[in-house]
Amino acid sequence: MKKFLLFIGMFFLIPTVIIAQEKSIDTITPKDLKEVIVIGKKAQLYQKQAKPLATIDEYLQQSTKVDMIRRGSYAWEPMINNMTTERTLVTIDGMRVFGACTDKMDPITSYVEVSNLSEATIKSGQQGACHGSTIGGSIDLQRNRSGFSDLGWDTSLNTGFETNSKQKIIGSAVNYTEKAFYVDTDFMFRDAENYTDGMGQEVLFSQFRKFNISATSGFAFDKNKLLEGSIIYDKATNVGYPALPMDVSLAEALITSLKYEYVPESSKIENWETKIYYNTITHKMDDTKRPSVPIHMDMPGWSDTFGFYSKAKGVLNNHHFIADLNSFYNRSVAEMTMYPADSNEKLMFMYTWPDVKTVYTALFLEDNIALNCHSSLKFSTSLANHYNQVASELGLESLQIFYPNMKDSKNRILPSISSNYSYDENGFSYGFGLAFGERAPSVSEGYGFYLFNSFDLFDYIGNPELKNENSLEGSVSVGYKTQKWSAKMSASYFHISNYIVGKPDETLIPMTIGASGVKIYTALDYATIFNADLNLEYQFSTDFKWKGQLVYSYGKDFEDQNLPFVSPLRYFSSLDYKNGKFTSEIAVQGNATQTQFSPFYGEDRTPSYAILNFDVGYSFAFEKVKCNLKTGIENIFDTYYSTFSDWNNIPRKGRNFFLNVAFGF
Amino acid sequence: MTSCTNNDEPTVDELDGLTKFKEISNTTHTIELYKHMSGLEQGYNEIALKIKDKTTNQYVKDATISWMPVMHMAMMNHSCPKSPVTKVSTDGLVYEGYIVFQMAQNATEYWDLKIDYTINGAAYSMTSVIDVPASTKQKVTTFTGSDNVRYIVAYVDPHHPKVGINDMVVGVWKMQDMMNFPVVDNYKLKIDPRMPSMGNHSSPNNVDATQTLAGDLYNGKLSLTMTGYWKINLQLLNASGTVLKGETITDAVPASSIYFEIEF
Numbered sequence: 001m002k003k004f005l006l007f008i009g010m011f012f013l014i015p016t017v018i019i020a021q022e023k024s025i026d027t028i029t030p031k032d033l034k035e036v037i038v039i040g041k042k043a044q045l046y047q048k049q050a051k052p053l054a055t056i057d058e059y060l061q062q063s064t065k066v067d068m069i070r071r072g073s074y075a076w077e078p079m080i081n082n083m084t085t086e087r088t089l090v091t092i093d094g095m096r097v098f099g100a101c102t103d104k105m106d107p108i109t110s111y112v113e114v115s116n117l118s119e120a121t122i123k124s125g126q127q128g129a130c131h132g133s134t135i136g137g138s139i140d141l142q143r144n145r146s147g148f149s150d151l152g153w154d155t156s157l158n159t160g161f162e163t164n165s166k167q168k169i170i171g172s173a174v175n176y177t178e179k180a181f182y183v184d185t186d187f188m189f190r191d192a193e194n195y196t197d198g199m200g201q202e203v204l205f206s207q208f209r210k211f212n213i214s215a216t217s218g219f220a221f222d223k224n225k226l227l228e229g230s231i232i233y234d235k236a237t238n239v240g241y242p243a244l245p246m247d248v249s250l251a252e253a254l255i256t257s258l259k260y261e262y263v264p265e266s267s268k269i270e271n272w273e274t275k276i277y278y279n280t281i282t283h284k285m286d287d288t289k290r291p292s293v294p295i296h297m298d299m300p301g302w303s304d305t306f307g308f309y310s311k312a313k314g315v316l317n318n319h320h321f322i323a324d325l326n327s328f329y330n331r332s333v334a335e336m337t338m339y340p341a342d343s344n345e346k347l348m349f350m351y352t353w354p355d356v357k358t359v360y361t362a363l364f365l366e367d368n369i370a371l372n373c374h375s376s377l378k379f380s381t382s383l384a385n386h387y388n389q390v391a392s393e394l395g396l397e398s399l400q401i402f403y404p405n406m407k408d409s410k411n412r413i414l415p416s417i418s419s420n421y422s423y424d425e426n427g428f429s430y431g432f433g434l435a436f437g438e439r440a441p442s443v444s445e446g447y448g449f450y451l452f453n454s455f456d457l458f459d460y461i462g463n464p465e466l467k468n469e470n471s472l473e474g475s476v477s478v479g480y481k482t483q484k485w486s487a488k489m490s491a492s493y494f495h496i497s498n499y500i501v502g503k504p505d506e507t508l509i510p511m512t513i514g515a516s517g518v519k520i521y522t523a524l525d526y527a528t529i530f531n532a533d534l535n536l537e538y539q540f541s542t543d544f545k546w547k548g549q550l551v552y553s554y555g556k557d558f559e560d561q562n563l564p565f566v567s568p569l570r571y572f573s574s575l576d577y578k579n580g581k582f583t584s585e586i587a588v589q590g591n592a593t594q595t596q597f598s599p600f601y602g603e604d605r606t607p608s609y610a611i612l613n614f615d616v617g618y619s620f621a622f623e624k625v626k627c628n629l630k631t632g633i634e635n636i637f638d639t640y641y642s643t644f645s646d647w648n649n650i651p652r653k654g655r656n657f658f659l660n661v662a663f664g665f
Numbered sequence: 666m667t668s669c670t671n672n673d674e675p676t677v678d679e680l681d682g683l684t685k686f687k688e689i690s691n692t693t694h695t696i697e698l699y700k701h702m703s704g705l706e707q708g709y710n711e712i713a714l715k716i717k718d719k720t721t722n723q724y725v726k727d728a729t730i731s732w733m734p735v736m737h738m739a740m741m742n743h744s745c746p747k748s749p750v751t752k753v754s755t756d757g758l759v760y761e762g763y764i765v766f767q768m769a770q771n772a773t774e775y776w777d778l779k780i781d782y783t784i785n786g787a788a789y790s791m792t793s794v795i796d797v798p799a800s801t802k803q804k805v806t807t808f809t810g811s812d813n814v815r816y817i818v819a820y821v822d823p824h825h826p827k828v829g830i831n832d833m834v835v836g837v838w839k840m841q842d843m844m845n846f847p848v849v850d851n852y853k854l855k856i857d858p859r860m861p862s863m864g865n866h867s868s869p870n871n872v873d874a875t876q877t878l879a880g881d882l883y884n885g886k887l888s889l890t891m892t893g894y895w896k897i898n899l900q901l902l903n904a905s906g907t908v909l910k911g912e913t914i915t916d917a918v919p920a921s922s923i924y925f926e927i928e929f
Binding site: 294295336338340341342345346347348349350394396397398400401402404449450507508509510511512513514 | 827828829830860862863864865866867868869870888889890891892893894928929
């Protein structure tokens with residue numbers, strides 16, 4: 001049932017019947033456009049993954065649709081189609097979770113661990129609109145669950161060590177399955193010190209420490225009804241952000257959900273899943289370890305979300321339907337307290353997120369029509385109501401300094417519509433799609449108050465009067481596959497109107513000491529983003545396989561100025577060897593020089609780079625214990641480099657040896 | 666028009682939010698002095714008072730009052746800006762006005778307050794030393810303008826500043842002679858609030874203080890982006906827009922020579 005392969009850019013249909021009940025579908029199954037990165041069960045993963053105990057961030061960046069903005073070793077911010085958090089949607093099993101840091105130091109991917117997850121489903125553009133409004137696309141991180149496949153106990157122990165940063169990893173998983181009951185638990189702990197770059201320089205404040213525990217338990221009754229509870233507790237402490245002026249003393253999340261799943265025995269409804277969830281995040285920035293700060297400040301943030309979704313999948317003749325009603329309530333508060341040098345002075349306090357409440361409700365409908373056994377046509381649409389309210393009187397009055405007529409609440413309607421055609425015959429496939437979607441401004445864009453961006457050195461002020469940002473997108477894909485060859489090219493083009501960016505206001509004086517000025521969030525007429533990627537695979541023999549990736553991106557605003565964080569030409573190539581219990585891979589990854597950078601947003605020209613990685617793995621059984629070993633070298637030539645998405649050009653890791661060991665019982 | 670003849674109007678507490686800080690007596694009357702928050706201090710003071718007849722123990726409803734604060738210095742005496750004393754409401758018992766103490770008392774120099782009043786044609790008077798300690802933050806400033814006139818500028822409101830846009834009230838007076846300090850009309854007081862502890866951070870959308878009616882105080886808007894200590898840098902402009910005192914804030918000039926301070 002689980003796939004332990006890394007599928008990149010495939011038209012691929014994941015079986016969605018989780019309950020062990022075979023349901024014969026006598027209609028033709030339509031194709032769905034998505035990309036799945038398998039994170040998977042610990043033991044088996046060793047065969048396929050260069051570094052099985054890599055962070056979730058390292059897994060995600062294998063996708064040609066995803067780039068990661070890096071502010072340190074920890075908590076990278078995923079971008080989909082070169083679009084950052086505001087324009088994308090990251091969910092955990094369909095649940096909305098919102099980071100509590102005004103400086104995006106805690107993307108929600110930082111609150112899960114690879115041990116929690118089975119796979120990440122990446123969808124481009126409006127294909128990803130099922131769980132919420134998005135422009136760039138979505139990543140849904142799916143929880144690990146045993147289901148009812150292998151009865152009995154299943155335990156494993158994972159350990160890892162990396163020489164550069166002295167990262168120590170230890171994890172365990174204990175799963176127990178009965179006929180109508182299962183419980184999965186896992187634990188993972190990571191502790192890393194500062195890493196060293198390719199010139200042998202220690203990158204100060206790049207340490208982190210985190211632990212994560214999670215449990216999922218399901219109980220099936222009546223054979224076709226399942227109740228499942230899930231909980232993740234994640235706590236990171238002493239996290240350094242070398243690219244930022246502050247570190248994090250605490251990033252803590254509790255993510256809980258209760259799901260009810262029903263598979264009607266004889267009905268047009270194939271599967272009906274309803275989930276309620278709650279998550280709470282506490283995030284505390286910390287500058288006490290920095291040698292000199294112009295002023296000491298505390299910047300805690302909190303984000304609480306309640307939500308639910310109810311999603312039904314059905315089949316009627318050749319129509320495959322999905323209906324998803326989802327809603328969430330989020331409360332985001334962040335404050336800043338500054339301690340004057342003269343301790344007799346009163347503390348300086350402000351809300352940087354003025355207790356913003358968001359209530360979002362959407363209905364998503366999809367009809368995937370299998371036209372014949374080769375082609376399918378998919379329509380999806382959603383309509384959402386997005387309501388914001390500023391609950392803090394102090395926060396509201398702060399913003400009213402800038403917007404005297406601002407009301408405490410604002411309502412927005414967010415539509416989305418998309419259509420896709422796909423065709424597949426004799427190994428040849430192609431598809432194209434057209435879509436339109438809108439998003440509301442993020443809490444920072446709408447209501448942020450003097451949020452310092454250490455990239456362009458401006459303080460940012462939110463703008464509650466922003467219009468919805470909307471995107472018109474077109475996508476095409478062409479693929480060809482034989483026994484030995486697999487090639488896939490896909491491209492997306494986004495025309496984004498009311499593109500939200502910060503614009504300097506010369507009349508304003510920054511709050512942050514040393515800042516260059518103040519930018520007010522405003523909207524450009526439009527911006528365009530284009531991405532094209534090529535994925536190739538060639539199976540030389542049963543033992544050898546070659547993989548290649550090439551990604552081209554382009555992003556300009558309406559005045560032909562470059563957009564920030566647009567990837568230069570990016571490539572990856574690997575040669576995999578697998579013979580029985582032995583695996584090995586040699587891989588090269590690199591970027592061309594970033595020539596299309598944006599000085600306006602603080603970017604400079606990033607030189608090209610290429611690094612070489614190598615790993616070997618061996619699996620063996622010892623009595624009843626299965627053991628998987630994986631060891632390798634990353635950045636073999638100790639190259640000094642930083643990429644276009646490294647915040648303030650902080651250098652990446654130099655040479656790193658790693659060892660991952662897993663025992664399965 | 667209403668024909669309602671009900672007289673049970675709720676009596677407004679004219680002293681709501683005020684506390685008595687001083688009583689002065691002569692043989693016939695006691696005058697109770699009230700103020701928002703504690704006692705008098707250097708700067709602008711809004712003062713309410715009531716006159717109690719010692720024989721009847723009743724408060725006097727219809728008195729005509731004037732007052733004269735005087736600073737007794739080693740070499741000279743002088744007064745300060747002050748308003749007339751008026752009734753808060755015709756039917757009430759409370760009288761009010763303001764006094765701007767431009768300097769505080771010290772070990773050898775002190776303020777006293779003389780109150781003259783007439784009740785039913787009979788004139789009375791009483792005088793008492795009053796306590797005017799220095800304010801912790803600068804609320805009043807005295808200076809000689811480029812026109813060689815001596816000015817007094819005082820902070821009046823907000824009493825309780827908040828994060829956001831505050832309605833700001835200030836007063837501008839000039840020294841005509843040692844005892845007369847009339848309101849200056851049609852000038853402008855430019856304001857530039859800054860946080861010296863925060864890299865001289867400023868706030869947007871402040872409105873300079875101007876006067877709507879001759880003889881009145883000046884009104885403006887004061888934006889405060891956060892709590893803490895703010896220095897409100899000032900520039901006084903005359904009716905033709907000439908700067909009489911104070912400097913524009915730049916990187917080289919972090920503070921004006923005239924300013925107020927607030928901390929909250």
